[in-house]
Amino acid sequence: MMAASAFIYTGPEFGQKNEAIQQLKQKHLKTFGSVDEYSFYASETKLNDIFSLLQNGSLFSAGRFAIIKNAEVIKKKEDIALVAEWVAIAKKDPSSCVVFVSDENAVDKKLSNLVPKENQKIFWELFENQKEAFVRNFFKSMGLDIETDAIEAVLDMVENNTEAIKRNCERFAYLFPKGSSISQENIEDVLVHTREESxxxxxxxxxxxxxxxxxxxxxxxxxxxxxxxxxxxxxxxxxxxxxxxxxxxxxxxxxxxxxxxxxxxxxxxxxxxxxxxxxxxxxxxxxxxxxxxxxxxxxxxxxxxxxxxxxxxxxxxxxxxxxxxxxxxxxxx
CATH class of the missing domain: 1.20.272.10 (Zinc Finger, Delta Prime; domain 3)
Structure with missing residues (x-):
């Protein structure tokens, strides 16, 4: 059985993946007016507890939107059965939307078989020229120019996904006046001293x-x-x-x-x-x-x-x- 309320988003490009999730959430909010939002890790919370919460509904919101991360760990027969049961319910009552998310390129086939192919997407890592263009355009959106060597420094020092690039580079808008040209030395000085450990x-x-x-x-x-x-x-x-x-x-x-x-x-x-x-x-x-x-x-x-x-x-x-x-x-x- 399939439901339009189930989605699978996988792959290492966190930024585009999260943007797509936000678009789904906004669409669900527009449809139901008010939505309760949840975020779980499949490795931490039992699926039975997640789906029980979604099926019980809410006194204050017409819809529910849940993100289930680490979806690659959903493999056990009993867990697949729980997903299948929820999908059958969601087909009749689409007020709950669930997005199964994984940083891997794929989830278990038994899980993907429960979700329409058109609701599944792999967010691949960008090509090198796409990353360079993304960095240049992101700095441009902040009113800053950036030298080619500086772009290479960003890509050498930051995780190569658009979310990490944005998170690490948005601080330049507060440190340099608009119209500034950011050099490799500027990149190294800022990112080395303000690096977020993870x-x-x-x-x-x-x-x-x-x-x-x-x-x-x-x-x-x-x-x-x-x-x-x-x-x-x-x-x-x-x-x-x-x-x-x-x-x-x-x-x-x-x-x-x-x-x-x-x-x-x-x-x-x-x-x-x-x-x-x-x-x-x-x-x-x-x-x-x-x-x-x-x-x-x-x-x-x-x-x-x-x-x-x-x-x-x-x-x-x-x-x-x-x-x-x-x-x-x-x-x-």
């Missing part, structure tokens, strides 16, 4: 093969501390980001296992940018395919421990996780 910068630090082991570990632990101190209960979000990064490393290793991948193969797997290729080439020199399997198991184990542990243990568990990923000592003991 699971992705933590992965970068862990994978920095140009540093020695002590430097890599010190850098990674410093970033971890900064994240934990700035955000409450950040451990689970960090694990989600690291899991995504190591799954991507596994994909990189599979692409290079027996052959040299084409530019097209690299693009559809999310490695079209020079930055991503350099990043995962470095990571691949530090961890073997066997290491990655064990790291993913360690991430899953730590995730479960965090969910059942007292918040006071978060720093200890996360520090042990980073140390284990770095040294591999936990897996081979």
């Amino acid at each position: 699971a992705f910068t933590l992965f970068d630090a862990l994978a920095e093969a140009n540093q020695n082991e002590t430097e890599r570990l010190d850098s990674a632990l410093t970033i971890l501390q900064n994240i934990l101190q700035s955000k409450s209960r950040a451990g689970i979000q960090i694990i989600a980001g690291l899991t995504y990064s190591f799954r991507k490393l596994r994909t990189w290793q599979e692409l290079h296992k027996n052959t040299r991948p084409s530019d097209f193969d690299l693009k559809i797997k999310g490695f079209s940018s020079k930055r991503a290729q350099t990043q995962y080439r470095k990571a691949g020199s530090l961890w073997t395919a066997e290491d990655v399997v064990l790291i993913l198991a360690l991430l899953s184990k730590t995730d479960m421990e965090l969910r059942s542990a007292n918040v006071a243990l978060e720093e200890t568990l996360m520090t042990s996780l980073v140390y284990g990923i770095h040294t591999k000592r936990d897996f081979y003991a």
Whole structure:
């Protein structure tokens, strides 16, 4: 059974994906006038609880709009059955809209079979020339010019998706008067000193093969501390980001296992940018395919421990996780 109220949005281009979700939400709001909004992680909240909430309705809103992230983990027979049951209900009562979201390129086929093909979209990473044009146009929209070398610096220092580029570059509108021409030196000065730490910068630090082991570990632990101190209960979000990064490393290793991948193969797997290729080439020199399997198991184990542990243990568990990923000592003991 299929329902127009179910959507699947996947892929690594977070900015365009989030814009599409916002457009869906606005369309749903226009249809029903008032809408309750929800956001869940499939890895954290039981689907039964999510769909029960959506089916119970609201005294104050005519519609409901839910985003279910990490949808790639929806694979179990009982979970697919719950989705199928909700889809059947939503076909008769479209007041609830659910968007299944994943940073992977696809979700389980059993899940995608429940959603109309026209309601599914993969948001691919932009080509290099598209990223360069996006950066130039974004600065132009803020009344700023940007030099070619500066564009390259942005793409070298920032995650290569439009959401991250906007988030990191919008501050230039407050730091420079309109009409300014932004140089490579300006980019480096601002982004280095105001960089927002995340699971992705933590992965970068862990994978920095140009540093020695002590430097890599010190850098990674410093970033971890900064994240934990700035955000409450950040451990689970960090694990989600690291899991995504190591799954991507596994994909990189599979692409290079027996052959040299084409530019097209690299693009559809999310490695079209020079930055991503350099990043995962470095990571691949530090961890073997066997290491990655064990790291993913360690991430899953730590995730479960965090969910059942007292918040006071978060720093200890996360520090042990980073140390284990770095040294591999936990897996081979």
